[in-house]
Amino acid sequence: MNGANAICPALAIGLEIAHAPHGFSKDRPILAYTIRRLAILFLSLLIAAVVLFLLLRLLPGDPANALLGVGATEQQIAAARAQVGSDQPIWLQFLGFIGNLARFDLGTSFVSRASVLDEIGNRLSVTLPLTLLGFALALVIAIPLGVIAAVHSARWYGAAISVISQLGIAIPVFWVGILLVTLFAINLRLLPSGGFPLKGWANRGEAVTAMILPVITISLVMAASLLRYVRAATLDVLGSDYIRTARALGASFPEALIRHGLRNGAVPVVSILGIELASTFLGAVVIERVFSLPGLGSMLLLAIQQRDYPNVQGVLFVSTLLVLLIGFAADLLQRLIDPRLRERVATS
Amino acid sequence: MSLVSRRNLLVAALLASVAVSPAAFAQGFDADATIRIGSLYEPQNLDNTAGAGQGINEAFNGNVYEALFQLTDAGSVEPKLSADYTVSEDGLTYTFTLVDGVTFHSGEPLTSADVKYSIERVTAETSKSSRKKSLSTITSIETPDDKTVVITLSARSISLPYNLSYVWIVNDAAADITATEDGTGPYALEEWRRGSALALSRFDGYWGDAPSNGEVIYTYFTDATALNNALLTNAVDVITSVQSPDSLAQFSGNSAYTVTEGASTTKELLAYNDRVAPFDNVKVRKALARATDKAKLLNSIWGDYGTLIGSFVPPTDPWYVDLTGVDAYDVEGAKALLAEAGYPDGFEFTLDTPDYDPHPIVAQFLQAEYAKIGVTVNINVITANEWYTKIYQEKNFEATLQEHVNHRDIVFYGNPDFYWGYNNPEVVKLVADAEAAGSVDEQTAKLKEANEIIAEDAASNWLYLYPQIVVSAANVSGYPVNGLNSQFFAYDIEKAE
Numbered sequence: 001m002n003g004a005n006a007i008c009p010a011l012a013i014g015l016e017i018a019h020a021p022h023g024f025s026k027d028r029p030i031l032a033y034t035i036r037r038l039a040i041l042f043l044s045l046l047i048a049a050v051v052l053f054l055l056l057r058l059l060p061g062d063p064a065n066a067l068l069g070v071g072a073t074e075q076q077i078a079a080a081r082a083q084v085g086s087d088q089p090i091w092l093q094f095l096g097f098i099g100n101l102a103r104f105d106l107g108t109s110f111v112s113r114a115s116v117l118d119e120i121g122n123r124l125s126v127t128l129p130l131t132l133l134g135f136a137l138a139l140v141i142a143i144p145l146g147v148i149a150a151v152h153s154a155r156w157y158g159a160a161i162s163v164i165s166q167l168g169i170a171i172p173v174f175w176v177g178i179l180l181v182t183l184f185a186i187n188l189r190l191l192p193s194g195g196f197p198l199k200g201w202a203n204r205g206e207a208v209t210a211m212i213l214p215v216i217t218i219s220l221v222m223a224a225s226l227l228r229y230v231r232a233a234t235l236d237v238l239g240s241d242y243i244r245t246a247r248a249l250g251a252s253f254p255e256a257l258i259r260h261g262l263r264n265g266a267v268p269v270v271s272i273l274g275i276e277l278a279s280t281f282l283g284a285v286v287i288e289r290v291f292s293l294p295g296l297g298s299m300l301l302l303a304i305q306q307r308d309y310p311n312v313q314g315v316l317f318v319s320t321l322l323v324l325l326i327g328f329a330a331d332l333l334q335r336l337i338d339p340r341l342r343e344r345v346a347t348s
Numbered sequence: 349m350s351l352v353s354r355r356n357l358l359v360a361a362l363l364a365s366v367a368v369s370p371a372a373f374a375q376g377f378d379a380d381a382t383i384r385i386g387s388l389y390e391p392q393n394l395d396n397t398a399g400a401g402q403g404i405n406e407a408f409n410g411n412v413y414e415a416l417f418q419l420t421d422a423g424s425v426e427p428k429l430s431a432d433y434t435v436s437e438d439g440l441t442y443t444f445t446l447v448d449g450v451t452f453h454s455g456e457p458l459t460s461a462d463v464k465y466s467i468e469r470v471t472a473e474t475s476k477s478s479r480k481k482s483l484s485t486i487t488s489i490e491t492p493d494d495k496t497v498v499i500t501l502s503a504r505s506i507s508l509p510y511n512l513s514y515v516w517i518v519n520d521a522a523a524d525i526t527a528t529e530d531g532t533g534p535y536a537l538e539e540w541r542r543g544s545a546l547a548l549s550r551f552d553g554y555w556g557d558a559p560s561n562g563e564v565i566y567t568y569f570t571d572a573t574a575l576n577n578a579l580l581t582n583a584v585d586v587i588t589s590v591q592s593p594d595s596l597a598q599f600s601g602n603s604a605y606t607v608t609e610g611a612s613t614t615k616e617l618l619a620y621n622d623r624v625a626p627f628d629n630v631k632v633r634k635a636l637a638r639a640t641d642k643a644k645l646l647n648s649i650w651g652d653y654g655t656l657i658g659s660f661v662p663p664t665d666p667w668y669v670d671l672t673g674v675d676a677y678d679v680e681g682a683k684a685l686l687a688e689a690g691y692p693d694g695f696e697f698t699l700d701t702p703d704y705d706p707h708p709i710v711a712q713f714l715q716a717e718y719a720k721i722g723v724t725v726n727i728n729v730i731t732a733n734e735w736y737t738k739i740y741q742e743k744n745f746e747a748t749l750q751e752h753v754n755h756r757d758i759v760f761y762g763n764p765d766f767y768w769g770y771n772n773p774e775v776v777k778l779v780a781d782a783e784a785a786g787s788v789d790e791q792t793a794k795l796k797e798a799n800e801i802i803a804e805d806a807a808s809n810w811l812y813l814y815p816q817i818v819v820s821a822a823n824v825s826g827y828p829v830n831g832l833n834s835q836f837f838a839y840d841i842e843k844a845e
Contacts (some may be wrong), residue, residue, distance in 0.1 A: 067476045185577060189581065192581065198547055294541065
């Protein structure tokens with residue numbers, strides 16, 4: 001492989017760093033980058049918090065309304081507004097909000113009076129496994145199929161994979177969910193059509209069964225779009241000089257592809273993965289509704305209808321944080337994979 | 349309607365089975381069964397005075413909490429925790445004697461102090477209970493001994509026992525019941541997972557007859573299709589309230605399921621702001637009533653289900669009169685009335701339409717109907733929350749659509765400050781006099797009269813009464829079919845072995 005390194009400097013650096021022990025001097029640029037990136041993350045979070053606070057207050061309606069029914073008296077309306085604080089000037093509400101946020105206190109729901117943070121934790125125990133398992137399964141489907149579709153793009157099955165993935169992108173996720181429910185739950189009676197066990201993950205068997213169809217739904221739709229990126233990235237790699245060189249130096253095609261191709265192909269795919277994971281997390285709302293799962297999305301929908309500010313703010317804040325963290329992780333991962341990006345960090 | 353006869357058939361079939369083999373019927377169910385109920389109405393918290401929504405009545409009324417009186421599924425008011433009561437001659441003092449041997453789920457005995465505490469919880473300043481106003485005539489609650497409660501009123505209130513059926517009797521030691529409970533009902537709360545399900549288990553220390561099942565689990569859905577799928581896949585045994593007639597096809601005509609249509613109290617209405625022109629003109633309101641083909645509207649939304657009503661009063665209210673003949677569908681008559689009212693070329697108005705079913709469809713239907721008499725309807729879609737601020741509180745509207753769910757709510761027409769602003773002194777007096785009546789007959793007579801007047805005045809346009817449809821697996825029976833006040837008593841539900 002030394003010969004190949006001499007011919008292909010980029011690949012050579014990649015291999016050298018990959019094989020070299022991680023000394024402090026080499027990590028330092030990454031550390032500086034990480035700190036700068038964290039500062040940006042923190043600032044973004046703050047801006048997001050302010051924007052969502054203001055946007056919520058722009059919506060017509062009053063959170064106190066969720067507590068009241070037809071028949072409420074003026075006095076009851078005033079009491080409800082005082083209870084939720086919507087009778088206070090907006091700047092005072094804002095100060096309270098920021099003050100609580102600084103202590104990572106997301107408050108208690110206006111309507112249910114439950115702690116927002118506890119409830120989010122409860123809901124995340126459904127949404128996180130749903131998103132992560134769906135994502136993992138999508139990768140398992142998309143990476144091999146994407147590579148096959150690229151390598152064998154001239155064969156009928158390579159083309160077939162491309163066409164099917166195109167179809168997969170065109171079909172809305174809820175529709176896939178409904179089709180799977182009709183087939184596996186209603187007709188075949190193999191899996192539940194929806195819902196989550198009362199005791200949650202303590203009832204592991206039922207909880208896992210409840211997750212199967214939603215996870216498959218997410219993974220199928222997500223795999224369809226990921227597959228296209230994997231295929232495109234692999235095609236780029238296949239036409240590259242370094243693969244040709246590796247082949248010329250005697251590496252077999254699979255060897256060249258796995259050793260040099262995957263790593264190079266992974267760089268653009270990782271940034272797409274970050275975006276896809278974030279959108280899957282946010283898009284879980286739809287799946288949660290189709291399968292009646294008590295996740296973060298259903299909590300958010302209800303909270304918006306009720307103008308339950310603490311719940312809406314809490315869910316959006318935590319979602320924003322998670323999405324920013326995913327982006328952050330994808331950036332770091334890219335730099336770990338691609339030494340050229342690390343170099344850029346070091347010189348910037 | 350044909351469905352009423354279907355229900356009668358069902359009752360007849362049930363009676364027949366009892367007659368044929370009472371022993372088999374009595375032993376044919378599993379006394380420890382778990383009944384799984386599917387519902388779209390998850391309670392937001394567990395306290396009915398803290399904005400928990402209708403879901404809490406469905407799960408807890410009569411099951412976990414009991415009141416001095418109970419509104420039965422047939423619409424009558426019967427004693428529950430009140431063994432007996434007397435009323436003073438002036439009608440201002442009620443003396444209640446409590447049932448013996450009642451304990452709360454925590455093990456504490458029921459005393460008169462708990463009753464006093466419970467009523468005051470509803471009338472408290474911070475209470476969000478919709479019943480608060482109806483209990484405003486209470487001036488004092490005395491507890492001379494553990495079993496006796498004396499309530500003194502500032503004015504006669506014939507509906508006091510009825511209004512008390514909405515007051516849960518809660519243990520006075522239970523400070524916060526938004527996430528726990530301490531009631532006297534046949535079930536105690538076992539577990540509640542927000543967004544998912546709520547489980548009740550049989551309370552062995554219950555003072556009355558033990559329930560016909562061992563456990564009840566209410567499973568909550570946000571999507572009607574998912575709820576129907578749960579019944580189709582045997583994940584739930586019964587659906588409390590079907591909201592889409594389209595989904596019924598898969599259950600009716602299938603012997604694995606039972607479909608019942610009960611009498612709901614939910615009224616769909618076009619409410620005018622009677623304070624503003626042209627709706628302050630009774631002729632205009634009557635013209636719009638006549639221009640509405642309500643039978644066609646009901647059919648397009650509910651198919652063969654639902655009932656036409658001629659006023660705000662549903663057939664389960666004691667003061668129901670069939671008023672569907674008043675301002676019956678008559679487009680030519682409507683045009684003539686509009687001309688008489690000074691609008692020969694029609695007019696234009698904005699219809700504030702809540703964004704959830706069925707209101708947007710109803711709005712489009714009305715838009716098409718009123719175009720025929722030259723009236724232009726501008727549909728303005730708003731959220732439920734906006735409705736509450738803009739319409740209910742600020743009364744800033746011309747006309748709106750709304751579903752009114754309450755039982756016995758004709759009294760709203762006796763309140764000129766209510767959002768629709770209907771102000772007829774005669775009706776105000778009748779409603780007030782009915783409440784101060786010396787007998788139920790007198791109360792009924794007065795409210796019947798008020799009912800006829802609001803119909804003649806076309807105070808609002810009462811479009812139809814929602815059907816109350818319950819679907820269950822065929823091996824489950826004994827559930828309430830009417831679900832008045834959103835209640836769903838679970839204690840008589842039997843599951844065949």
